[in-house]
Each structure stands twice: as C-alpha cells, then as structure tokens.
Amino acid sequence: MADRAEDDRFMAEALTVAHRNRGATGSNPSVGCVIVRDDGDGPHIVGSAVTAVGGRPHAETQALALAGDAARGATAYVTLEPCSHHGKTPPCADALVAAGVARVVIAVTDPDERVSGRGLDILRDAGIVVDTGVLEEKGERELEGYLMRKRNNRPYVTLKLAVSADGMIGIKGQGQIRITGTAARDYVQRLRAETDAILVGIGTAIADNPELTCRIPGLEARSPLRVVIDGELDMPTTSKLAQTARLVPVIAVSGREDGSDAYAARRQALQDLGVEVVLCNPIEPADLLGALATRGVSSLLIEGGARTAQQFLNAGLVDRILLFTGPATLGEEGVPSPLDRHLIPVGFTHRQTTTLGDDLLDTYEYERIP
Ligand code: AOF
Ligand code: ZN
Secondary structure, eight states, rough: OOOOOHHHHHHHHHHHHHHTTOOOOOTTTEEEEEEEESSSSSSEEEEEEOOOTOOOOHHHHHHHHHGGGGTTEEEEEEEEEOOOOSSSOOOOOHHHHHTSSSEEEEEEOOOOOOTTTHHHHHHHHHHHHHEETTHHHHHHHHTHHHHHHHSSSOEEEEEEEEOOTSEEEEEESOOOOOOOOOOHHHHHHHHHOOOSEEEEEEHHHHHHHOOOOOOOOOOOGGOOOOEEOOOOOOOOSSSSSHHHTTTTTTEEEESSOOOOOHHHHHHHHHHEEEEEHHHHOOOOHHHHHHHHHHHOOOOOOOOOOHHHHHHHHHHHHHOOEEEEEOOOOOOGGGEOOOTTTTOOTTTTEEEEEEEEEEEEEEEEEEEEOO
C-alpha cells in the first residue's frame, strides 16, 4: 500500500533536486528523480538526480545509474512524466522498465505532444504501478516555465520592481539609485541564475547601464539571455551590455529598419560586438514572447523600467510580480512606479511578504481562469 505521507516526502525531495538546475537546462525542463527502496528497514534513497545542465541526460537515467541493481523493485519519484520518445536520448520510461522499478510516482504529466500519456502507458504496460498527481501543485510551480511554453507558446513572465517607500523606482538622470539592500540584490542575482532570459527597455539600458548577469561566485555561467527592447537601436556600443555580448548573449529587439545610413551603421556596430538584432514591427509584447518561446525561452524576468513594465501589464502578460520595497524616500524628483504595495493591478493576488534586510519583498500572482 502506498503511504501518502511518504510519497509526499520523497516527491518534495525530488522537487528540491529539480530546482538545482532550474534555468540551466536550455529548452528542456529541469526534472528531479529520486529512487527509493525499502527492504523492511524503512525507505531510503538509492539514487537521485536532476536533468543535466544543457538538458541532457535526463534525470531518470542518471538516477538509475547511481542506484544500479538497487533500482530493482524500488519506487521512482519523478517530478515530470518520464519521456516516451526517442529524442536526443532514448526514452526514460524504457529505462525505468529495464531497471525493474516496481512503482513510479509522478507529480505532473507532460504536455509535450511526443510524450503526453505515452510515458505512463509504457510503464503500466510493463506492469509497473503508476501514481500521478502527487504534490501536483508544487510540481506545476517548479515546472511553470516549461508548462507555460508548451501550453501557451510563451515564457512564464515575472516582473521585478524595486520601489522606494514613496513608490518611486529611481530619480531621473541619476542612473542606478540604491533602493534595496544587499539581501534583496543577492535574491535578484539568484533569480537571474534560475531564469532563462531577462528583459529591459532601452531607457533603463541607457540610464542604468546595467550588466544583467548573475555574479554569484560559481554561478556566472548561469547568467540569462539578455534582451533589450530597443526600437531605434540606441544601445550605446560602450554600454556594459554591448561590451559583454560575446560572453553572455544580448538580443536587441528593434522595429523594422528605417533605411537610413545612421540606423544601418548603429546596427553594424552592435552586431560587430556580438549583439544579435531581431526585427519586430510593431514591438508587441505578445509577439516578442512568442519569438522568445520559439527559441526555447521558458522563463522571462522583466527588470525595468516603468514603461516596459506597464506595457506587459497592459497586455495581460505578467504572471508574477516581485515587488521589493526599500525604506528610503526619494521625493518629488522620483520616477513613479507603475505599481506599489498600495496599488496592485487588478487580477493579482497577494501570495506572501518576506523581509530581506531592511526591505520587503511582496509576491503577487495573476489568477487565471482555467
Ligand atoms: C524526462 N526526464 O529529465 C526531462 C524530460 O530534446 P530531448 O530529446 O531531450 O527531449 C525533450 C523533452 O523531454 C521535453 O520536451 C520533455 O518532454 C522531456 N524532458 N523528460 O523523462 C527529464 N528533462
Ligand atoms: Zn527522458
């Protein structure tokens, strides 16, 4: 008999394992697999793995390799339905069957049209006991980017805003203003590492000259793809973004070429530095998200500024808001934020408040009607 509490406990462990490579598995979801056996002395983990950086090998084959013979008769906890397709690797469902696993517990079934339900069939046809929907809601959260891209052909969009106590995001003409403290900035750095792509408008790219990379020691390689909405291609060639484009990719999304020599020259100069120029006219949030999804981007973090945030909010294309509120007051010189703790757009539900040093982090999620 399956023990509900035990299933929840090991699926929670599989979800923790899955989280390790979030944002680092390309277009593949980061899946966790934990193999557990019980020889009468209580359950213990004999193999545990996450989808490899880059997306392959998948989680199950690695966990099975670690378990070896101990996988025979064991239970495998997997956060996503094991694959059934011959893609770049053979099907994980076949590998679970070959290893003699007795039971497979799954959080979320796979919407990938090559898999969807067939992974379950392979397992059941081989006589394996299959239980789905264990910690499904948590699983859906962990896989939110992948699921959004598969179901809606767009990335899951998180809007991050840092506002002063009086609801300002900065001071005009003063570049990057310190609104939040180190704990909040560390949090954002970590978030960047877990996200596929990051987006800012050209106003922010010029005013703040941000690098938008992850600078946590050891996680530099997890910096996201950097995307700038840059209608006229005004990104300075001297900006940190342009200067580091060969190290961490940068896309400038521009309106259609205006035919002028000056535009062509700006474009060439950026391309010479390694910036990829993507034409999109008009630059509509929905089209932009579709183009990013086609490139395999499953999660997008919007980091500014006010205009870009407003554009995506107006289009109904923000799924989560992370609102950092610092203690300082910026006063009349400030640039007002499109939202603050007292003014949250309709449709968003407050999820939690966390204290980070002297700052508050409020999380809101858009409630979609299924
Ligand atoms: C699994 N375990 O760890 C992951 C899975 O391009 P491929 O051949 O690697 O296939 C990508 C698909 O594999 C992806 O869309 C999803 O259905 C599945 N991902 N499956 O069994 C894993 N990451
Ligand atoms: Zn697989």
